[in-house]
Amino acid sequence: MGSHGKAARWFPNLSHNHRSSSSSASRNPRPVTPPPTDVAASVEIPREFVCPISGRLMADPVIIVTGHTYERSCIQACKDLRVVPPGAGEVSAADLLIPNLALRAAIFNWCGSRGLDPPQAVDPSTAKLFVRDLPSSSPPPSATEGERGRRSPKTSIDLSPQIFHSPTNSSSNVATTTSSSSSDIPPSDQISPSPGLGLSHPLGREILTGLKAPQISEQEEAVRFLRSSTRDGSGDNRVALCDEKILAALRPMILSRYPSLCLHAVASLVNLSLHPPNRVRIVRAGLVPPLVDVLKNSAVPEAQDHAAAVLFSLSVEDDNKAAIGVLGALPPLLHLLCRNQAEERTRRDAGMALYHLSMAGTNLSKLVKQGAIKSLLALAAAPPAEAHSLPGLALMIVCNLASSREGREAMIEGGAVPALARLLRAVPPAAAAGRDSEVELKKEYCVAALYSMSKATMRFRGIAQAAGLEEVLRAVDQEEDAAALAEEEDGEAGAPERAKKRRFREMVKRTLRATCGIAAGDDDDGGSSSCGSGDTPGSQAFGTYSEPILRMHSSSVNAHAHGSNTTQF
Known part of the structure; x- marks a missing residue:
């Protein structure tokens, strides 16, 4: 995403920060979001807040399998036009887009602290104009198939993980793989939902009401009820209750300072993830970063045990492997596997998650760089x-x-x-x-x-x-x-x-x-x-x-x- 050590000016030079051809920039000047206030003209914007395609503050940042973050509509335009996103090497726009909730919260908080209006999402037609204006925007011959072929040794023996390297020393990488605190997560109605079942189930409506209650005691009662309801082996409740609104309500609970809320929320995710179709939905709902936070920071061993079990379950799904690695799960899983003080079941779940994740070419390189071989x-x-x-x-x-x-x-x-x-x-x-x-x-x-x-x-x-x-x-x-x-x-x-x-x-x-x-x-x-x-x-x-x-x-x-x-x- 360019030189991350410096900040970008809001106006007037922002539209040219990510252009490699000055002649192209002068010929087709990229529109810039007008400053909402007079003060905004002199505000310096952190580079990681800016989409490399549009040159604008991101309103709905999403992560692709390479670890790069873009505005959702812009990366979707890349996919529609079969154009390689800038900075993504030989990989075309991925099918799986993971909301970068930590970065989105940081952008909205940054705007609020400076009295600026939050950024607005780029509409699809404008996003396609941005993509067509990119230098060398010709589509790769078979990038999509190549990327799919490198997901796992099961589908491609000749792995080339070096194609998927993501920056290791950039501030954008920090924003991508770091969980936010519960206070930094934006309200669920501001988050772009992934396709879900719709909360038509009466039990789901009852649980959601409790999860959003103002009293901690009511929230705990609701999350306990969710946990017990999804323990049923029949799986019917797991299908009905894996709804985007319920998943969004669980995010702040996983990061809650109340251990009981965190414990029951993560245990509920274990049960929900046992239904295979739910696994991609859980990852798309942005729940991997909070789980990573639990692995890293929780003082409750049982919560870490459950978090490792969730990541094990999610990692079995091929479409999740690269995304979980990009979202920072590999280091804490490796640490947990090799930590003698942890319970053997917890270590085994962490190891099984790493085993499945190491089938994705994107994760092999990350594990090598993290010193996994010696450990x-x-x-x-x-x-x-x-x-x-x-x-x-x-x-x-x-x-x-x-x-x-x-x-x-x-x-x-x-x-x-x-x-x-x-x-x-x-x-x-x-x-x-x-x-x-x-x-x-x-x-x-x-x-x-x-x-x-x-x-x-x-x-x-x-x-x-x-x-x-x-x-x-x-x-x-x-x-x-x-x-x-x-x-x-x-x-x-x-x-x-x-x-x-x-x-x-x-x-x-x-x-x-x-x-x-x-x-x-x-x-x-x-x-x-x-x-x-x-x-x-x-x-x-x-x-x-x-x-x-x-x-x-x-x-x-x-x-x-x-x-x-x-x-x-």
Whole structure:
């Protein structure tokens, strides 16, 4: 959004602050909102309050998946005209627009403190004129499909998260990812509503009346009633009560200084989010920033527990993944996952949220920059007695990070190869462990992450050999071949399980080849103890490098979730 360290003048230069072509600006001068008072002409406007497309104060700012904020009608015009928004790189206007309530409140408060009228929304026809007036406003060839293809490794193996980088040191980024206090949130009637069901349900009207009551006791009674009403497993109330007006009334309660109000409001969101169609509606209602605030600042552990559960539930929805990351949920979730003092269920919910969020390319880069790799590897090495299911969950997230080039490079630099080699070396043999599911998952994810890194850089071989990885992988290779032979004789394992084990054995062998510096297919030796061994041709075993990771994900996520996202409160 330009140079955020300076302020913009309201008049007369505001219309040219975001123009890259002076000739274009003089040829098609952009209209500027006239100052409401004589004093306004000399007022300096913070850059983050100004839409990069219109050059005006934003009346209805919304966030797109890249983390940038624009006036709603302007970004909608970009979408309609298939024009890339300025500053958004190769990403076209996103389908999901999240209201930036914190920034909107800041703009309205700023205007009020200076005696200025609040900004008015740009009408659609004027917004299209602004978009057509942008430099280089030709549409990208297939930007929309490209963006959709990078949402998750499930839909696109070749991730390119670097396309989605959002500014990390700009004041607009602070405004985007920071929750406002309850006193800063504008009244619900000033917020642009997302499409909802309409409050036609009598129970909903009764609850909404209580939520808006002036007395705290009445508000608490209403939010308790909402919580109990949405606990019903039938789901009917969850559909009827996930209304935009009720959601808007819950926002200040989540940020309330009264712990009971916050606790019951967040617990109600847990119940509402259990109905899958409600998940996108909750995010669009602007409830992620208050939940992030609870994770960061709440002194009530139970409220943090519920907030982590809500974010876990919301993160399952593909359309929410990038938005939740943009809204600042990644750092507090990572902190909560790695905090030993937190309850294991809370940490597990935070970890499951991170696992799902790390499937979005936009979030991979953010996690790498936040130092997630070091924290996750430390958690993966924790003694099982301290956190039974968390080490395996940490490795699941590490595998997702290894699916991106930036993640692999950061893992190489951050000592992930020797760390994973130590973890593999510490895994007890199958005979001693009885092929415990947690032990097996830990081994599988260590190998999967190493396999991804083995294809990332020429440095892998030297680092792996220095860490003694070859010896460790030989032992795993021999153990898995022996186990496969025993299972074949028993005939107890089903076809899906045998296929999964076959993919894992091939992944071990390929990683061993890379450690020894032998390309796949360079040898024909079938011995399992030698580098380059393998009973399946490399190109035929399992598609591209990240596919075995994803296939194992599908079978092991539920083992770590333990039903957390179906818990009713």
